[in-house]
Amino acid sequence: xxxxxxxxxxxxxxxxxxxxxxxxxxxxxxxxxxxxxxxxxxxxxxxxxxxxxxxxxxxxxxxxxxxxxxxxxxxxxxxxxxxxxxxxxxxxxxxxxxxxxxxxxxxxxxxxxxxxxxxxxxxxxxxxxxxxxxxxxxxxxxxxxxxxxxxxxxxxxxxxxxxxxxxxxxxxxxxxxxxxxxxxxxxxxxxxxxxxxxxxxxxxxxxxxxxxxxxxxxxxxxxxxxxxxxxxxxxxxxxxxxxxxxxxxxxxxxxxxxxxxxxxxxxxxxxxxxxxxxxxxxxxxxxxx
Numbered sequence: 151x152x153x154x155x156x157x158x159x160x161x162x163x164x165x166x167x168x169x170x171x172x173x174x175x176x177x178x179x180x181x182x183x184x185x186x187x188x189x190x191x192x193x194x195x196x197x198x199x200x201x202x203x204x205x206x207x208x209x210x211x212x213x214x215x216x217x218x219x220x221x222x223x224x225x226x227x228x229x230x231x232x233x234x235x236x237x238x239x240x241x242x243x244x245x246x247x248x249x250x251x252x253x254x255x256x257x258x259x260x261x262x263x264x265x266x267x268x269x270x271x272x273x274x275x276x277x278x279x280x281x282x283x284x285x286x287x288x289x290x291x292x293x294x295x296x297x298x299x300x301x302x303x304x305x306x307x308x309x310x311x312x313x314x315x316x317x318x319x320x321x322x323x324x325x326x327x328x329x330x331x332x333x334x335x336x337x338x339x340x341x342x343x344x345x346x347x348x349x350x351x352x353x354x355x356x357x358x359x360x361x362x363x364x365x366x367x368x369x370x371x372x373x374x375x376x377x378x379x380x381x382x383x384x385x386x387x388x389x390x391x392x393x394x395x396x397x398x399x400x401x402x403x404x405x406x407x408x409x410x411x412x413x414x415x416x417x418x419x420x421x422x423x424x425x426x427x428x429x430x431x432x433x434x435x436x437x438x439x
Contacts, residue, residue, distance in 0.1 A: 184254040185261065187291035193221030194435040195253070195291045196260050198328060201299075203283030207389035211357045212430040214241065217331045219256060220434050223248040225334075226349055236367065239412035240429045243349035248334075252342035256331070257291050263327035265289045265298055268320045272301040276313040279305045287324065300324060351406070353397035353432040355439055358383065359390050361417045361424040372412055374420035375404045381421055385439060393439035395432070 187195050199215030218226045229242035248256065260266075265287055272284065282302035289296060303325060309318040334343055358380055363369065374380050376396070384392030396405050409429060417424040 184250065185257040185292040187253065187257065188221040191220055191222045191224060192434045193290070194288065195219045195221060196256060196331075197286075197288040198331065199286055200283040201286050204281035205283070207391065208357065208359075208428045211387060211389075211391060211393075212241070212355075212428045214243065214430065215433070216328075218433055218435075219248070219253070223250070223253055224434065225343075226433055229346075229348065236369070236414040236416075239409050239414060239416060239427070240351065240354065240406075240431060243351070243431055244346045245349040246334075246346045247344040248338070249342045252334070252338045255338055255342070256334070259327060259330050260287075260289055261292065263323045264320060265324075265327075266292070266294045266296075268298055268324070270299045271303075271317055271321060272299050273317075274301055276310060276317060277302045277306065278310050278312070285324070285328075287327075298324075303328075349431070351401070351431045353395060353401050354405075354409075355430040355432060355436075356384075356394050356396055356405075357387055357391045357428040357430070358394065359392070359426050359428075361426045363415055363417060363426075367415055369413065369415045369417060371417045371419050371424065372408050374418050374425075375408050376400060379421040380418065380425050380427075381423065387439065391428075395437070395439055397432070397437075 187193070196217070196219040197215050198217050200213065202210070205213075214228060216227060220226075225246045225248055226243055227246075229244035231242055232238060266289065274280070279302040282305050285300045285303040287298045287300075289298075300321065303321060306321070309315075330337060376383075384394035387393040412418075412427075414428070416427075418427050419425075
């Protein structure tokens with residue numbers, strides 16, 4: 151009887167220990183599976199940015215997202231901007247690297263904010279604000295591939311009388327998500343995100359238009375360095391602009407050295423004419439205009 155009792159106690163301890171053991175391979179203590187996602191450098195997982203609003207055409211053409219997360223953990227966001235006018239021809243971007251734990255936490259936050267279920271919130275009547283931009287979220291993970299558009303998301307200090315409570319709560323959740331994406335270092339697991347560095351631009355969209363300039367701010371000319379003249383390049387981008395994509399090696403070896411010396415008012419000369427060029431860096435998931 152005593153041997154049977156000892157064996158029973160040993161079996162109980164073994165089963166209890168197995169039940170309490172960490173079921174995850176990494177020993178993190180969490181049994182929640184990570185959200186499935188692409189892992190390639192060009193696989194966009196999560197993005198948010200502004201579109202539209204009462205802004206000039208060149209701003210809308212060259213506007214960049216405020217946050218982009220890719221499958222290899224690269225996060226691209228606006229970098230420090232020099233407060234001078236005219237500003238640099240190519241806007242600054244920075245990149246940070248998130249490990250798999252950080253990617254999982256960021257995607258969890260996106261799902262918690264309802265990006266997988268909430269619909270577009272673009273009813274101007276419920277907001278009561280004119281000429282505001284739309285905040286556009288893109289989510290591609292966990293079997294979800296969708297964009298969500300929200301009009302005047304950051305323009306409201308309180309709930310308008312005609313806005314349904316459900317819409318107000320959805321807006322607040324998305325605003326909180328933006329706040330979290332803008333302060334990753336304060337809430338992600340320690341050591342799961344690296345230091346920021348300059349984003350390595352490997353190509354641009356160049357929006358070409360006739361040169362207008364400013365008479366009181368004359369700028370030195372720069373010769374267009376590529377073989378094909380500007381008059382023969384690009385596709386119609388609207389509002390008097392043509393768009394041409396320049397990638398490596400033409401970008402790094404020939405155009406980038408000139409572009410880094412240029413500013414937003416630089417006249418570019420080609421075939422005896424002067425042109426204006428607005429540059430917009432290509433992100434990892436972008437290959438065309």
